[in-house]
Amino acid sequence: MDATWLDAIKWDRDGLVPVIAQEVGSNDVLMFAFMNREALARTVETQRAVYWSRSRARLWHKGEESGHVQQVHDIRLDCDNDVVLLKVKQLGHEPGIACHTGRHSCFFQQLEDGQWKAVEPVLKDPGRIYK
Amino acid sequence: MDATWLDAIKWDRDGLVPVIAQEVGSNDVLMFAFMNREALARTVETQRAVYWSRSRARLWHKGEESGHVQQVHDIRLDCDNDVVLLKVKQLGHEPGIACHTGRHSCFFQQLEDGQWKAVEPVLKDPGRIYK
Numbered sequence: 001m002d003a004t005w006l007d008a009i010k011w012d013r014d015g016l017v018p019v020i021a022q023e024v025g026s027n028d029v030l031m032f033a034f035m036n037r038e039a040l041a042r043t044v045e046t047q048r049a050v051y052w053s054r055s056r057a058r059l060w061h062k063g064e065e066s067g068h069v070q071q072v073h074d075i076r077l078d079c080d081n082d083v084v085l086l087k088v089k090q091l092g093h094e095p096g097i098a099c100h101t102g103r104h105s106c107f108f109q110q111l112e113d114g115q116w117k118a119v120e121p122v123l124k125d126p127g128r129i130y131k
Numbered sequence: 132m133d134a135t136w137l138d139a140i141k142w143d144r145d146g147l148v149p150v151i152a153q154e155v156g157s158n159d160v161l162m163f164a165f166m167n168r169e170a171l172a173r174t175v176e177t178q179r180a181v182y183w184s185r186s187r188a189r190l191w192h193k194g195e196e197s198g199h200v201q202q203v204h205d206i207r208l209d210c211d212n213d214v215v216l217l218k219v220k221q222l223g224h225e226p227g228i229a230c231h232t233g234r235h236s237c238f239f240q241q242l243e244d245g246q247w248k249a250v251e252p253v254l255k256d257p258g259r260i261y262k
Contacts, residue, residue, distance in 0.1 A: 004245070005242060005246060020151055020163065022160055029151055032209060032214040074241065075241070075242040077240040078237040079231065079232050079240075083237075085160055103210075106209040106214075107214075107216040108207070109210075109212075110205065110206070111175065111208070114135070116139055
């Protein structure tokens with residue numbers, strides 16, 4: 001594979017790039033994660049989001065346990081070549097669940113009067129997502 | 132100031148947290164940057180986005196040179212307490228310009244047939260933004 005497009009990315013000192021996943025249509029920001037070179041290459045090849053799990057130190061095929069796969073519609077790179085934006089369709093549940101807490105988006109805590117408050121509903125019990 | 136909400140954030144090894152700025156209304160992802168504790172505190176106090184510039188190693192009041200200030204409407208924290216999402220109104224130009232290249236969004240490079248292509252127009256010549 002000609003990997004010139006991968007070489008264009010400024011990988012960080014750990015060989016990773018931050019990735020924002022945004023839902024096609026609603027434009028909701030669903031989650032934030034990292035990719036290494038292999039994860040991004042596989043994401044492009046399969047058109048399914050593949051991240052690098054820093055806690056498990058391995059490739060993480062999004063949805064591998066939950067079934068909440070992300071179908072990739074668009075891949076963007078920022079002006080500094082060091083952040084990737086994925087536009088995805090969040091599959092496996094309607095409405096889409098991107099967060100391991102069973103919520104649509106990981107960004108469900110809102111700052112209000114000096115406190116973080118969970119303001120988005122749990123769409124599916126995590127105990128039923130991860131059996 | 133009671134800073135319990137700041138303590139809830141898992142700051143990285145450099146004392147920073149990644150921040151995604153998203154436009155109110157369109158939900159477009161405008162840019163990605165970092166904040167330290169002081170930047171986030173000032174952002175909340177002033178309701179204007181203040182980032183930490185890693186390259187200049189100082190607080191960066193967004194729009195301090197360009198006039199392209201971000202008015203903050205909502206502040207979210209993700210499920211792992213280590214990424215912040217700002218919903219902002221991008222001021223100073225209509226339509227809003229968040230990128231130093233004079234574009235609406237920093238995410239203007241699209242992967243197409245193995246190449247990154249600039250697919251968003253320059254709304255204002257950077258030479259006229261940064262005098």
